[in-house]
Amino acid sequence: MQVAVVTGPGAVELRDEPRPRPGPEDVLIEVGTCGLCTMERRLYAGTKPIYPVAPGHEAAGRVVEAGEAVASLPGAPQVGDLVTMDLLTRCGPCHMCRRGRSALCKRPQGGTLSDGTISMGAGLAEVVRVAAAQTYGVGEIPVEHAAMGEPVACVVHSVRLSGFRSGDRVAVIGAGYMGRLHLALCRAWGAASVGLIDVSDQRRDEAAEAGAARVADPADVAGWQADHDVVFVTAGTPGAVELAMDLCDDAGAVILYGAFPKDIMASVGADRIHHHELSIIGVFSQEPEDWRTAAGLLQSGALAADLDRLVTARYQLADVADALALAVEQPVYRVMVG
Numbered sequence: 001m002q003v004a005v006v007t008g009p010g011a012v013e014l015r016d017e018p019r020p021r022p023g024p025e026d027v028l029i030e031v032g033t034c035g036l037c038t039m040e041r042r043l044y045a046g047t048k049p050i051y052p053v054a055p056g057h058e059a060a061g062r063v064v065e066a067g068e069a070v071a072s073l074p075g076a077p078q079v080g081d082l083v084t085m086d087l088l089t090r091c092g093p094c095h096m097c098r099r100g101r102s103a104l105c106k107r108p109q110g111g112t113l114s115d116g117t118i119s120m121g122a123g124l125a126e127v128v129r130v131a132a133a134q135t136y137g138v139g140e141i142p143v144e145h146a147a148m149g150e151p152v153a154c155v156v157h158s159v160r161l162s163g164f165r166s167g168d169r170v171a172v173i174g175a176g177y178m179g180r181l182h183l184a185l186c187r188a189w190g191a192a193s194v195g196l197i198d199v200s201d202q203r204r205d206e207a208a209e210a211g212a213a214r215v216a217d218p219a220d221v222a223g224w225q226a227d228h229d230v231v232f233v234t235a236g237t238p239g240a241v242e243l244a245m246d247l248c249d250d251a252g253a254v255i256l257y258g259a260f261p262k263d264i265m266a267s268v269g270a271d272r273i274h275h276h277e278l279s280i281i282g283v284f285s286q287e288p289e290d291w292r293t294a295a296g297l298l299q300s301g302a303l304a305a306d307l308d309r310l311v312t313a314r315y316q317l318a319d320v321a322d323a324l325a326l327a328v329e330q331p332v333y334r335v336m337v338g
């Protein structure tokens, strides 16, 4: 079977890999499609130079083979089911896993292909092997939506840890793919309003079309009040934390979702946090309960119209180089491969 391997900046090839055999509690998934996330873009652009590497962690497809014990696992998808899949390693015994915070599992992530090539999901492939416990049935929905299981689970995690409740007034800094998923989820869960802030005219227009109550350039939010209950920062830029704090009403929470350059510091008033009961919460990745919620959301169709808008393009696996080039060179939401 074929798997895409990034061998250097701007270089990707399809390699032949032995078809994996499922262990007793594993399933084999015939990949329907796989989204290109920031990780894939950085590997291909050369800003994360780890080579050779088999990326692709936003994959979905059908179960084509199941290990002998899968039929007796309650709730496990069976042959023929369309699933979204969690390709992270969660070791189980480390302190964070036992504490229910497996997004922060201490075990090094990733595996290897048969020739020792590092795997970071290896979902840009014809077939993937994964533990049945890490697959989630989504019913019969478009496979592009199913392949958004991982990012939707990340956003479920973000909104869950934020303390968001229906009726809350929300702002999102950054109207890229992740900002738009926050918009979609908060609207679906009953936000009173969701405002989006982005530097791009086009992204602001598209966010408004997708249901943002209002949009603004970060340099021009003077008309916005400190009247938000939750502010999600999905674009880690200088000044974003301070801006988010300024948008918070009493008891507001600032959620740091997007990655920041390592050298960015933020300056916040400690007394303001105390007197106004403000919170700053970091969120990273996702956990099994977020996956279950994400799979339920996908199956329900509650986000279907939003997800349709976020599929920028779809390519065959043979054209993975064109897909990666598009994702690196253009502002995109999600480019799908497979």
Ligand SMILES: [Zn+2]
Pocket (backbone or CB within 6 Å): 037, 038, 057, 058, 150, 151
């Ligand atoms: Zn991702």
Ligand SMILES: [Zn+2]
Pocket (backbone or CB within 6 Å): 090, 091, 092, 093, 094, 095, 096, 097, 098, 102, 104, 105, 106, 107
């Ligand atoms: Zn662990």
